[in-house]
Amino acid sequence: MRIIHMGTPFFAVPALDALEAAGHEIIAVYTRAPKPAGRGKQLQMSPVHARADALGIPVFTPRSFRDPAAVAQFLEVAKDCDVAIVAAYGLILPRAVLDAPRLGCLNIHGSLLPRWRGAAPIQRAVLAGDAITGVTIMQMEEGLDTGPMLATVETPIDAKTSGDLFAELAQLGAELLIDVLANPRAAVPQPEDGVTLAPRIDKAEAHLDTSLPALQLERQVRGFNPAPGAWIDIAGERVKILAASVEPAPAAPGITVDDRLGLGTGDGVLRPTLVQRAGKPAMPVKALLNGWRVPAGSPLA
Structure with a gap:
């Protein structure tokens, strides 16, 4: 498949590596723009940006898709794209972007939807004392993590930290994504009950x-x-x-x-x-x- 990868932190890197290893053609990577970091406040690329550079994949860093120029650029890049894979990207995607790839945009979300929709699902699951968590591959729509689900995988939380779970779920999500792409299946609407929100950590x-x-x-x-x-x-x-x-x-x-x-x-x-x-x-x-x-x-x- 011809794929656009959209992600920013380390959570999104295993999916990028898995797509490359599976032989998919990654035509572009979208990630957050470099930010000042460290004592010298030098610009630092996101983990996904650094990995894409190492793989020789073109990288795009729009500040926002509210900018019509950023949307137009994406539409040009995506005109021959089969699917976009989104994992902790950090920007809101408008309808034009979601619909541009032939198969739309798939999201790797770090919870068992509809529990913990939002920015901090992994931390919220630990804080709430949940016994299990997992990863959901879902078809993206304009709502907050409301799209229909393609697949899930579970894991016990036990005494794990959020850091432990970030690493584990990133790998589980990458493996599940490759299976979903290799074995297409029908998307299933999320249950209407059991919805909880996972706001950003303050x-x-x-x-x-x-x-x-x-x-x-x-x-x-x-x-x-x-x-x-x-x-x-x-x-x-x-x-x-x-x-x-x-x-x-x-x-x-x-x-x-x-x-x-x-x-x-x-x-x-x-x-x-x-x-x-x-x-x-x-x-x-x-x-x-x-x-x-x-x-x-x-x-x-």
Whole structure:
């Protein structure tokens, strides 16, 4: 098939590689424009852009498809295109773009639709305590992840972080996509019940509120790993909690319960296992406490 790939983060790279390995002709890649990054604020290409360059595929980086010139350019590129594959692209596609390829646009979505429609389905599934998640290949339409489904694949969440699931679902989605392209099937409308929305993550959500149960805070720790990183103020210093366990022990919320950095919560103790102080590398709690004494009763905020 002659294919346009549209994606931006690492989540979209395995699909690009799988299409190339399967022998499809990738006529163009669309991705977000390079952005300033790092201390020097130099322009940095997206992971998909860098991979497409390495594969020698033409890359287009329109700022928005509200610009008629960007739409006209896409229509010219897509005039001999069979299908466009969209994975975490980051731009809204108008009807003219969705209809341009012969078979339209297929989306690799990181949830079991209709649960978690929106920008942050993987993180929202972890935060909600879902037992399973997965990938859906769907035919795109103008609604927010409302299109009919072609295929799904499930995986248990267990104790995985959002980062773990991003990597796993990216690979599962790439494999499922290749199967869908090789074995066409009828699209099935999404169920009308069970719809939930997955709005973009706000950095303010990553602040741990110790009035909540430890189980909920542990889900936040996994859900916000690797970004933006769950955090709490311990004895006047902001500390990121990158991994933690839960102890079903009585505890007063808002203070450390012992000198091993047990955090008192509304129900149980949150026991950090991997942490990061401001300006420092991530480290196990034992290493942290070798150089920083946090006695029982230290305030949390």
